Amino acid sequence: MMKYTKPLLILMMILPWLSIPMLGKAAFKRFLSAGLFISLMVRFTNFIAKKRKWWWWYTKLHPEISGSIPLIVGPFFIGSMWILKLTYGKFFRYMLFNLIIDAFFTFVLVDHWLTKFGIASLVRMKKIQLLYVFIILALQLYGFQYLKENFSGWKQRVEENLN
Template identity: 40%
Template sequence: MPYLIRILHLILPWFSIAFLPRKSLRQFFPVSIVASLFVTVLCLLAIPYKWWTVKGGWKGKLLNDSSFILGPFFVGTLWIFHFTFGKFKRYMLVNLIMDVLFSFPLSFLYQKLKLFTLVNFKPKHIFLSFISFSLIIYGFERLKRGLK
């Protein structure tokens, strides 16, 4: 079951890209890469600090983390920026909703489905990390726009 969920996480979000205007894809691709790098660093730090564990050793962790980062997180960042960039309050509201959903009900569900087990990291830490990332990447996008 975890393997199927990982595959779906990776593949399904990319089907929605067909509906994203090319201009938005080009425009927000760099900020999605930056956001994904932040989450990648978080996942790498999770190893020595034992923030969470994944069955299957490093292969399981790599599959688990990359399916989330390259799937819903990357594509979700594209869509969120497409619909909200330039409207900071809307951007923060959407991020608050998405981050709360992932940090609390989804993280509990994913643990029940044995995708991962939180050890020294709690749902509130997920939320605080993701909301911090959202502020940083919004600033990155604003800066990128200001340099053009």
């Protein structure tokens, strides 16, 4: 199974990008900065996690590149834009949707995929704590998009373009 870890990381990074045409140009532009923001926040979280040994990445695509990069560039970046497209403006729905996805990642993918394939595992962090980290990241993502739309004039430009 170990010989398949790099191809799995590559697939994990590339597959979400195939959904970009379905996301739509307007949504991509609207949520791009939020996707970049959350990617930076996840990268920062991984930096802290490495120092505190919260989790460990066993597989890397390149010796100089963390194994978390495919996860950040793929599912976190693209997935965040999709979640915002589907739920932004409906905070309760947004948080519920995030909770379901984050719980699936934490309790299913980490245990039954990343750990079993020798890609990554939790070290000094419990699964519930990882879920809390994801909830905090979800709040940051929504907060970023809210601030962007309410203080940058984006909302007015969108309404002007629709009329």
